[in-house]
Amino acid sequence: MRAPLTWKAGGLLLGAVFFAAVLLVKPIGVSTQFVIFDGILWDAVSPSVVTESTEAKSGYTSTNAYLAKSGGKYAKNVENPLNYSFVFVLALIGGAALSARLRGGVEKAEKTMPAVWRANFGDEPWKRYVAAFLAGFVVLYGARMAGGCTSGHMMSGMMQTAVSGFIFAAGAFAAGIPTALVLFRKES
Amino acid sequence: MSSILLAIVIGGAFGFTLDRVGATNPNFIIRMLNLTNLHLMRTILLAIGTAALLTFGGLLTGLVDPGHLDVKDAYMGVFVGGILLGLGFAVAGYCPGTGLAAAASGRYDAMVFVLGGLAGAFGYMLTYENVKATGLLDHILGGKATLGTIAGTEYPALLGMSGELIGVVTGIAFIAIAWFLPDRLLGGKDSRVAAE
Structure with missing residues (x-):
């Protein structure tokens, strides 16, 4: 990779x-x-x-x-x-x-799901699509509640030393890192 | 019309760059978050640091118009929303911008993510008044606050110091973290077996 x-x-x-x-x-x-x-x-x-x-x-x-x-x-x-x-x-x-x-x-196998997903959850596309849809829902619901996303809050915010950008980044990584650690234990 | 031209040039460059740095590949995002490949973390930190240095250097020299800054409000919902975004970010390996870019690169799961995102944004539109009623959107820490006082703006400052100086120092700090982070924090070529 x-x-x-x-x-x-x-x-x-x-x-x-x-x-x-x-x-x-x-x-x-x-x-x-x-x-x-x-x-x-x-x-x-x-x-x-x-x-x-x-x-x-x-x-x-x-x-x-x-x-x-x-x-x-x-x-x-x-x-x-x-x-x-x-x-x-x-x-x-x-x-x-x-x-x-x-x-x-993008390679054919990667188009339906990334390799790290396949290694941990198997090859059925529908599982990946259900997860991606729900994740998209939660990501955008959260981004609108926060008033911005990775671009607007985390990157544009912190580069301007905006306090809100640091608060957002803290929340996103506080949830994102443990979630990824639990879900994706196998690398390949 | 010139603003539309700028939107095409800057937006196009942004999408192109997101793909070039690997941000349209969810393997990089997921493995940044499970700490097994920090390539994208180092990229993002260096990008924020570079942008901060250029912006605050530009403010000090008068190149950058302070009116172009746009600081967002701080409220508890920023943290809660960040947590929600972080959950989905880890499951999918996409955020709103990289999800759109990845869908454009031909990834089907990213297209599904974007559809879910449109549904989630619609869900927020319908529940906005309920969220507001909880008080989660009430300002904290002065609202649109920055770390230091930035000349030419009216943003309240958290610290009574030069915002430009803090901006330059913040930029250097981000670059330094990017520089000193290892390529991976967890696992290694052989340690996976040992860890299991």
């Missing part, structure tokens, strides 16, 4: 990207856009969810309290998805796809 870049080259490059984001625009964040995407789908199915409002600071409000909070800033982004943060995440997907393609893609 080898990464394309060493930790030194990779760390410098990743740090440069996080710095460039602050220098040119604002700190990197991802998890809010899961909410925006949900909002776009929800509003497409039932258009009364997000509406224009002269009373809201952003000019938009929502019947959903979370989309309506902070002057309706999320509601506004649901109505206008062609904004920096949403396009940023679309570009993230494109950039990762390009890099993976250039290095020849």
Whole structure:
């Protein structure tokens, strides 16, 4: 198992990207856009969810309290998805796809599950998919409760010496390390 | 329009880099968390340290506009949410950003993770008022606080010292930890049998 870049080259490059984001625009964040995407789908199915409002600071409000909070800033982004943060995440997907393609893609066996999962839980894809779905649910629920994820809180937060970033990282590793130690005892 | 162009360039570079450092490979994330391969831990620590040094160096020299900083609120839910994220992070080997990037790289389990993530975010939207009612979202430690006072911002500081200086020191500390961490903390080529 080898990464394309060493930790030194990779760390410098990743740090440069996080710095460039602050220098040119604002700190990197991802998890809010899961909410925006949900909002776009929800509003497409039932258009009364997000509406224009002269009373809201952003000019938009929502019947959903979370989309309506902070002057309706999320509601506004649901109505206008062609904004920096949403396009940023679309570009993230494109950039990762390009890099993976250039290095020849992911091996067939790895596509359904990583080797470390297979070593510990066997080869049935459905088990991995059920776990991945539930994990995704918990990760995004937690990220929204925290107000950010690994990108926004842990990396962008700690690089700005934000107290919240350190609190978040403490919680994530306090849970993540014991969980991984218990679940993944075999290496291969 | 220029902000959309920046989103494409910086977002694209971020996704490309996540794949290049191995963060789209859940083996690296899981083995970072079970302490058997710290490649990604060292990468992340060096990245945070580098970004902190450049940012605070840039603030000191006037290159970086303090208005570009964006510090998030501190509240108990940040810790609780961090714990939830940590649980799923360990099970799946994906976080929101790397999950999207891994799905883009062609991993099917990452695509399922993203679907679960969309459901989880929707779940939070529906339960937000209940979470708020628990008081978990009430500010602590001054809310949007930083470790030291950063000139040109109004963020409250935890310590009455120069935030720029603390930022530079924090950056150096992160880089030093990355430098001195071993490649693995637990197990080894032969120790697995012995440990079992």
